[in-house]
Amino acid sequence: MNHHVIIGNGPAGVIAAETLRKHAPAADTITLIGDEDAPPYSRMAIPYLLHGDITERGTWLRKDPLHWQQLGIALKRDRVQALDIAARTLALASGGTLAFDTLLIASGSSPMLPPIPGIHAQRVNTCWTLDDARAIEKFAAPGARVIQLGAGFIGCIIMESLVRRRVQLTVVEMGDRMVPRMMGETAGGMIRDWVQDKGVEVHTGARIESIESDPADMAAPLAVRLSSGERLPADLVISAAGVKPNIGFLEGSGVRCQHGVLTDERMQSNIPGIFAAGDCAEAFDAVFGKPIVSAIQPNAVDQAYAAAMNMAGQHVQLRGVTQINVLDTLGLISCSFGRWQGVPAGQGVELTDHPGHRHLSLQFDGDVMVGSNSIGTTAHIGVLRGLVEGRVKLGAWKDKLLADPTRLMEAYLACAQAQDRRSLLAT
Ligand SMILES: Cc1cc2nc3c(=O)[nH]c(=O)nc-3n(C[C@H](O)[C@H](O)[C@H](O)COP(=O)(O)OP(=O)(O)OC[C@H]3O[C@@H](n4cnc5c(N)ncnc54)[C@H](O)[C@@H]3O)c2cc1C
Structure with a gap:
């Protein structure tokens, strides 16, 4: 009888837990650990929550409250702080340790915060978690002046929600075009022209140099200074400056990481029995000819399935990393x-x-x-x-x-x- 432990209860963790339940021996135990104060949910659904198309319940990956109990999967709310590969245990923030036989690291990624003075001020938010969505809902009222830092993949997805909330939106992107890490000059320029036609103010090739905050000033609680010298009053700033894999807790553990946890084609790390999947994993991709992190949901679930099948003792290889980005920008x-x-x-x-x-x-x-x-x-x-x-x-x-x-x-x-x-x- 094995104990399979999964760190992270996002899409990768959920698919892995369910795949294990289906393919591992019935006597095996499965524990799914997540550190957020919510049932397992999909970040992809956050824009629909901000549109008002769904409620928070609509973001939950599984709606039936008895789902996990019926599958015999233990959901645990805790934060993994460290991994001891010799003892095969995890150190938990709540105190104590948790032993495992096989482990899946599916800890996802987190937004990077650029080192800008004022980035930690009130009304400056990322758009990554349900907590973030609640804060954005509070301040992104119709007519509010919202400045979005970054026009990458996630930035463009969020933009749609903000426009639908009828805010006055200004986007500041330091690249010379929109979605610079996904689109060439012509395509990125066409997206910029398109969103400008829809009433969004776009500053490309510009940086936010500082954010001044005065919560008592209801006329302008924030003011953003751009590299061009312009000073823009704002009610809300949303930072969408890219993401980085959540691998800090693995430091010194012996699990080999580069940008993410390096895996082989079976999604196994350099340590036998320890696997990784999703936004935190870096797997070999034949198209690029090198390992890459592909922080999109289809990739997370493909990798989680492959990892879980191998944890269950089957042999499944992933022959590439899903790296398609399809965007609907307004x-x-x-x-x-x-x-x-x-x-x-x-x-x-x-x-x-x-x-x-x-x-x-x-x-x-x-x-x-x-x-x-x-x-x-x-x-x-x-x-x-x-x-x-x-x-x-x-x-x-x-x-x-x-x-x-x-x-x-x-x-x-x-x-x-x-x-x-x-x-x-x-x-
Ligand atoms: C607004 C928004 C829109 C998006 N839209 C799209 C889209 O249209 N298409 C698309 O493909 N992708 C989209 N994405 C990206 C997609 O959500 C991610 O690729 C996906 O969530 C990755 O799943 P994951 O399971 O690897 O990680 P996550 O969903 O991030 O889940 C990981 C979980 O692990 C938890 N965790 C981390 N460290 C620990 C620890 N030490 N201990 C315990 N728990 C821990 C995290 O808190 C988190 O809950 C979007 C993301 C956002 C924010």
Whole structure:
């Protein structure tokens, strides 16, 4: 009889616990530990909560209060402070230790706070937890002046909620375009033009240098100073400056980490029986040719499934990291796959229709498509994913796509189906 312990009760932890219950021997025990004051929930649902489309209950990953009890999974609210790999125990914030036979680290990631004077002031929030959402709901009233720091993936998702709350929104992004780590110059510029047309003020290539706070001044409780010298009054500042994996508690434990917990294809760390999945894990990706952290939910659940199957004694390999980003920014759909920036000595093609808000960029390494950006179309998302993740050899179709990138579906039908396209999961 084994005790499987999972640190983190987000999507990765939940999928892993349920997979273990299904595939591990019935006598095994499973403990799911989370440190937030809420039932396991989805951060992805927070924008819908801020829209008012759902209540907090709508963010819960499992609604039935008896779900965990019925599965015989112990939910524990605590914070893991340290890991002792020799004793195979965890030190808990509440005191005491918890022993395990197999361990899954699914501790997710946390927002990074830029070192700006005033970043810890009242009314300056991240948008990451239910607590954050409650604070934003309080201050993001219609007409409120909201300044959002960062226009990355999460920043663009939050923007939609803020616009729907009818606030006066200003976005400050230090990159030269929107979503600079996901989109090239043309695509990022098109997203900026789109949101500006919808009434959002955007400052790209600008930094917030300081945030002054005077909670007693109801006319301007905050004032934000930009690198341009401008001073903007605000009621709320939302910091969306990227995330970092929650791996601090592993320091000195012997579990090998780089940006996240380094894993093999089975999601096992360098320590046998200790696995990692989700936003905190760094796994090898064949498209990039190196380990990467891919902090998106589909990746978290794929990795959690693979890790849990291996914890249950089965052999499941993950043959890549899911790294698709599909964004809906105030109604404009954009996608980014793989190595969208292209590769040295690679070839690329771009097709842009500015008035029609459409754009397609394809990047090749030899005859393999390694990445793509697209704006304004969802028609080819499945095909793009299949070609990039499947590393499909396009042969003569590479030149046909360079001449006319819209022939994607034809290229897929001609090449992908004829080759052994392995799924991400393999047993
Ligand atoms: C507003 C918002 C919108 C998003 N939208 C999308 C989207 O549209 N598409 C998409 O793919 N992704 C989206 N994401 C990202 C997605 O939510 C994450 O990729 C996903 O939550 C990762 O799941 P996880 O289980 O790895 O980590 P998490 O969901 O972060 O769960 C980890 C849990 O572990 C807990 N924990 C951490 N350390 C410890 C410890 N030492 N002891 C105990 N517990 C601990 C954390 O508090 C947390 O509760 C969004 C995120 C946000 C904030």
